[in-house]
Amino acid sequence: YRISDALMNVYKLFWDEFSSWLLEMVKPAYQQPIDGATYRAVISLFERLIVLLHPFMPFITEELWQHIYERKGGQSIMNCSLPKTGKFDKKLLEQFETAKEIITSVRSIRQEKSIPNKNTVSLLVKGNIKLNEGLESVISKLAGLDKVEYVTEKVDGAMSFMVQTTEFFVPLAGLINVDEEIEKLNNELNYYQGFLASVLKKLGNEKFINGAPEQVVAAERRKQSDAEAKIKALLERISGLAKG
Structure with a gap:
């Protein structure tokens, strides 16, 4: 058994999928109540999740389980069966x-x-x-x-x-100051153009090309490619903002 993997999967399910996504999806508008059907469905899912989490966090999950619904004396989360995988889309x-x-x-x-x-x-x-x-x-x-x-x-x-x-x-019309944004992009463009010039200068040096290890030359060529792609994207964004 790989307990650490099991714990990480449960953690991601609880923290990422349930807490970060599902709760945000069902959260009602400010100062508005949540509808009963959604509330019951979320509580039911929460109960199943803490049953999954119980082997790793026994005490806090027992406490939470006892307070989700009214329980009879002697009932415990330890007697619950782990949820089983069902059909899914x-x-x-x-x-x-x-x-x-x-x-x-x-x-x-x-x-x-x-x-x-x-x-x-x-x-x-x-x-x-x-x-x-x-x-x-x-x-x-x-x-x-x-x-x-x-x-x-x-x-x-x-x-x-x-x-x-x-x-x-x-x-972005009406949401940002277009002139300030274009100025910011132009500054970024100038940086990458200068960076590209320095890379091209190095790649144009025969001593460097012939004397440097192959992986070093390859890394410089990747820098060239990345800089050219960035410059192209910046020019397109500047052009688009100017037209907009």
Whole structure:
């Protein structure tokens, strides 16, 4: 038995999937009550999770289990059977992983651009992906979206990210100071252009190419490739913001 692996799986299930995602999904609006059916379902799931956790944390899980519902004298979590694996929708799980990537990416843009959570943003989708209707509402709630729209062309004046083969855009008009953002991107562009120039100078030196170990030369070529990709992306973002 690999007890450490079992503990880590239970930990991730409890902390990541249940606490970080599920509770955020079902959390009602500010000062609004949660509906009874959702509350009962979450409590039932919580009970099963602490049964899973009990072998690793016996005392606190016993205490929690005793207080979830009214128990009869002598009842104990130790007498509960461990939950068994049942049927599940593999496709839905895969779609939810995609939804998590989208939400995380939008949140990263919010953080990078200092967009307050109280301000909603739009999400424009370019690609063949069609979001599950239920998951689309989850994405809208957790990413703070006012709409999800499907487009066929790149969107100017927007931040973009990729999930699998689909490109997503978050328009920034009215959310940031465009001139300040362009200035910031230009400064970043100047840095990478200078960095690329130094790499190209080194790669243009025959003594370096002929004398350096192969892996060192390969590392410099990777630096060149990475810098060129970064410069291309920055130029596209600057151009898009300028057009927007």
